[in-house]
Amino acid sequence: MQKSxxxxxxxxxxxxxSVATLVSLLGSHEGLGQYNFFGYDNSEISSYDRISLSPFVVAEVSHVSMGVGIELGWADAIGKRIFAFYRSDVDIPQSVTHLRNVKLIPYSDVAEIPKLLSQSVYTVK
Structure with missing residues (x-):
């Protein structure tokens, strides 16, 4: 079976x-085995096209970022579910809180994200 x-x-x-650690942790988590996770990589395939092909989008939103805001705006506009993780000791960027298809999930350590995502993917439809 091909992974999404x-x-x-x-x-x-x-x-x-931190990105490499997160992608590695996501890819090795038992509850997320049917997915292959990747971030922006300067390839010829645009991030918009990659988002379009994804069943959902994972985002780390602890830092204000115009690029992430644009990507999440695209994902939201085409109806993709967004799981937005933020460190529990920071304020969430306001632009993220206004998205329709977002689930905001606090974390304390990057290592927690795979378990939190696994729980969220299977409880939110």
């Missing part, structure tokens, strides 16, 4: 090592 490709949106403030 899931786009992960994040700010450049979210370090490359």
């Amino acid at each position: 490709q899931v786009y992960v949106a994040y700010s450049s403030e979210f370090s490359k090592s």
